[in-house]
Amino acid sequence: MIARRDLAVRVAARSDLSPTCFRLTLAAQEPLDASPGQFGMLSCGEGFDPLLRRAFSLAGVSRQGDTTEVELLIKEVGKGTTLLRHFALGSDLRLLAPLGNGFSLDAGPHRLALVAGGIGLPPVLFAAEVLAARSTGFDLYLGATSAVELLELTRCGRATSRAGGELVLTTDDGSRGERGFVTAALARRLSEGRAYSRVLACGPTPMLAALTLLARGHGLDAELSLEEPMACGVGVCLGCVVKLADGRYVPTCKEGPVFRTSELAPGWWT
Amino acid sequence: MSVRLNTTVGGLALANPIMAASGTYGYGLDLLEFCPPERLGAFVTKGLSPRPRAGNPVPRIVETAAGMINAIGLQNIGVEAFCRDALPLLRQRGPVVAVNVFGERMDEYVEVIERCEREDGIAAYELNVSCPNVTAGGIEFGHDPRPLERLTGMCRAATRRQLWVKLSPNAPDLVETARAAVSGGADALTLINTLRAIAIDAERRRPVLATGCGGLSGPAIKPIALRMVWEVHKALPAVPVVGIGGVESGRDIVEFLLAGASAVQVGTAIFRDPGAPLRILSELERFCAEHGVAEVRELVGVLEWH
Known part of the structure; x- marks a missing residue:
């Protein structure tokens, strides 16, 4: 498993992609080795409102010299994402990452x-x-x-x-x-x-x-x-569960967020 | 100055007064790189029942102002899997383990304890008599002094280990339930569990959570928790209290100690920051050093009432 870290990150760049969506580029000093499908839990400031971090799938990770750049694409849907859209460049945040599993990227016959x-x-x-x-x-x-x-x-x-x-x-x-x-x-x-x-x-x-x-x-x-509201992102709060074919509820943050359709319960979305 | 952090809860000596709360720290092995269990005073497991439980449908959690409401539904791996899979790994690390226990009937509490009694490496049991999420999951024990006393007595008879009862803030008379737990044989009282609460979706005109109501935790409940710790400590000054409710900082720990808690649990803060208990511990140490407090135990219950 790739080591999880609670990274100190700085808002390095932000650009609007649509009326509701923006790209946030975060810079960290520590390296981050992540694969597509994994996500991070990003703090939205220091206070208690919003209380919890927000889960975002990573859109890209690259290493530029001594700096790791993490890209997130975010839709403004509520308190946390509105704050993230308005933080000044250079603001300090925390990103717990990489979390969860990723997509299978191996090639096949097609x-x-x-x-x-x-x-x-x-x-x-x-x-x-x-x-x-x-x-x-x-x-x-x-x-x-x-x-x-x-x-x-x-x-x-x-x-x-x-x-x-x-x-x-x-x-x-x-x-x-x-x-x-x-x-x-x-x-x-x-x-x-x-x-x-x-x-x-x-x-x-x-x-x-x-x-x-x-x-x-x-x-x-x-x-x-999959996406479910998450409090912790590390499998301890059991808030973000999805039902599997074998009847178990498992946290999407830890056993996912990527699931094969064959392992999910029929009608997992209901 | 160096600060002595050690404390005791009933007959249990702890290296420091900070515990990870039940339901926020898994079975002690989930957050090793951020907060290894052996660095805590103790940790409390996710509530264990005799058999595994699937829990409630989603949505199970919702954020509110300075807090969150949860209705997990006591999902857990069951006592057998805990003893078989987690305990051997915990024993290698040597933390102080408190097992949170619940059942739908009184004999199920005893069943969990009896299974654990066959194992080394468990220091205490914390009875969950206050989880407000599952109708049959204990709510009546925590709200009514007589069944609570009986339940505590049955668990007391099953173990010589430390026995804590985690009280519900939703009980009609908190001090009466505290007395009942103590007469049943509890060594200490944990308070408080979450407050029954609801979040409403104005657009859909429905509760946000699948179960409707849930339990409120986080900084929003800290003043209520402090008041309840203080009331129980005043009424039963000889009974050790483990405080819990919205702790986010070392200063919050000091407030709970002043109100009468001998140790304090950190819960929802772990969701924000998996390293929160250790950060809070170092903040506590710094607070004591800066305020000339040589031993954290000096702080317990010394709140001055004007």
């Missing part, structure tokens, strides 16, 4: 299908860039409510073309790419006979539920990065 919905992009983008660097082939399906919420298109396009795959864009309102859900775009290609060795996905729960059914229907191996 390409991989990477599927991201909305702010589910970070672990998928991290996976895409790592896979592209290894020349493992994949198609990247990126869905959002509308064109302005399609995040990091340049990086997604660059990684996908480097991997020799297709970048499929979908929007609910049809303002860019194919109209409809990203899962429908994947379903169409599967019915046309496109084969994948594995699906790696992150996104809203209804999307992951649809993917679970799609994967079962096509006998596909699929790995989903």
Whole structure:
């Protein structure tokens, strides 16, 4: 297991990606060895409100000289993420990372299908860039409510073309790419006979539920990065559980956040 | 100056007054790189029942102002798995282990204790008679003095180890339940457990948690916990108290000691910072050094009432 650390991090850069989403780059002195799908628990300041850290999938980790740069893509949805959007550059925060498991990135007989919905992009983008660097082939399906919420298109396009795959864009309102859900775009290609060795996905729960059914229907191996509200991120509070096929509730933070659809309980999302 | 941190809870000597609270530190082996259990005065296990329990559906937790509400539903691996898998590893490290015990019936509490009695490396039992999440999971014991006295007596008869009863702040009369636990044979009282609470989703017009209500913890409850520790200490000055409720700093520990606690548990703070108990311990040491306190035990119960 990669060693977990409670890193002292500094807000090094921030840029808006959409009306609701932003990229936060954190700088740490200590090294961080993380793989796509793993996450960190980020403090939102010193006080007691908000009390808890927030869980974010890592969107990328790189080492620049003596500094580790950690990238997070964040959607402003409440108190904690609003604070994170407004911290001054140079602010000191804590990041407990890397936590949880990651996606399986080994190549198979076919390409991989990477599927991201909305702010589910970070672990998928991290996976895409790592896979592209290894020349493992994949198609990247990126869905959002509308064109302005399609995040990091340049990086997604660059990684996908480097991997020799297709970048499929979908929007609910049809303002860019194919109209409809990203899962429908994947379903169409599967019915046309496109084969994948594995699906790696992150996104809203209804999307992951649809993917679970799609994967079962096509006998596909699929790995989903799940999200549940987390207090600790390290498996002690037991707040973020998901039900497995064997009936056990396990913490997504420790046994996940990535699960194969075959190990999850049927209807795990209900 | 050097500060003597050691304390005692009933007949149990502790190297320092800080414990990790039940339900926030797993079975003692989850946070080794941040807070190894042997550096604590003691740690309390996640509540153990005779058999494993799956717990409640999600959402189980929700953050509130300076606090959080949980309804985990007493999910645990069961006493057998604890004794088989965790205890041997704990014994190699040598922490002071307190096993938190609960059951749906009185004999289940005794069943957990009897299983643990076959094992070395356990110093104390903490009876959870106050978890507000599962209707049959103990709420009646903690709220009604007579069954509480009987339950404590049955557990007392099953062990010579230290026996603590963790009291519910939701009981109609806290001091009466404290007296009942002591007459049943408790060596010490842990207070307080979480406060029954609810978070409401205004959009959906529904409770946030799947179970509706849950237990409130965190800094929001500290003033209530301090008041309850002080009231029980005043009423029963000879009975050791383990204080708990919203501790985030060394200064908070001092406040609980002044109110009458002999030791103090750190709980929700661990969720914010897995190294919190050790940070708080060093803050306590610094506070004592800066205030001329040679022994933390000097602080216990010396609150001056104007």
